[in-house]
Amino acid sequence: MMRRKRLQFSAGKGDENSEIMxxxxxxxYTRGRGRMESIRWLLAAAGVEFEEEFIETKGDLDKLLNDGVLLFQQVPMVEIDGMKMVQTRAILCYIAGKYNLYGKDLKERAWIDMYVEGATDLMGMIMSHPLQPADTKEKNLALIIERATTRYFPVYEKALKAQGHDYLVGNKLSWADIHLLEAILMVEECKPGTLSAFPLLQAFKGRISNIPTIKKFLQPGSQRKPPPDEKYIANVRKIFNI
Structure with a gap:
């Protein structure tokens, strides 16, 4: 049996001076999760402090549009290193690369990308759930749990077993680990106990949740956003004319 190495966390520190400047x-973004939440997670895990300017009305969104700062006329948008970045995937890739959370070579990056995309697909189902018609919500929730437990979680359970380490790729924290933990917690909000058949994922959840920067983000009062409620969904519909 391979000895489990002690958890290592070494998000990049080489850009501290430039970050200060x-x-x-x-x-x-809006005052909720949506596509921005994974960006919040990744920055928080890397130990990067960030500010938020919330879009609370359609007027706030129109101002950004009229200012011409939204490349494809949509959010999320992140101001970082002199850029006004849009497109969630591009933003996440930049942050992961900047803070050494994107593997040591192209092969590791490819595995990280595959694991991230799987978790993104699962979280996309959950994010769209509150927008479903009331008469289909129960069926949609059952589909989310079915997909989580038969399509997605078995892949990650098998990956952790094959790895024999604490992380999904290599033996170092990566974007894939952070993204998977976010997905796990979202599924458990839908149905507690969903991880009961996946012992390695249960242990993974405990380990990654206790990394100091992530543990801090999971505490009350952090910039992590709560699950969307009806009031938030109604406001989002107004802002984006959904």
Missing amino acids: AGKPKLH
């Missing part, structure tokens, strides 16, 4: 990243 450039200022904190500024996140532009």
Whole structure:
């Protein structure tokens, strides 16, 4: 049996001076999770402080559009290192690369990408759930749990077993680990106990949740956002004309 090595966390520190000079990243989004939440997770895990400018009305969104700062006329948008970045995937890739959370070579990056995309697909189902018609919500929730337990979680359970280490890729924390933990917690909000058949994922959840920067983000009062409620969903519909 392979000895389990002690958890290592070494997000990049080489850009500290430039980060101070450039200022904190500024996140532009609604006052909720959505596509911005994974960006919050990744910055928090890397130990990066960030500011948020919330889009609370359609007027706030129109101002960004009229200012011409939204490349494809949509959010999330993150101001970082002198750029106004849009497109969630591009933003996440940049942050992961900047803070050494994107593997040591192309092969590791490819595995990270595959694991991230799987978790993204699962979280996408959960994010769209509150927007489903009331008469289909129960069926949709059952589909989320079915997909989590038969399509997605078995892949990650098998990956952890094959790895024999604490992390999904290599033996170092990566974007894939952070993204998977976010997905696990979202599924458990839908149905507690969903991890009961996946002992390695249960242990993974405990380990990654206790990394100091992530543990801090999971505490009450952090910039992590709560699950969307009806009031938030109604406001999002107004802002984006959904």
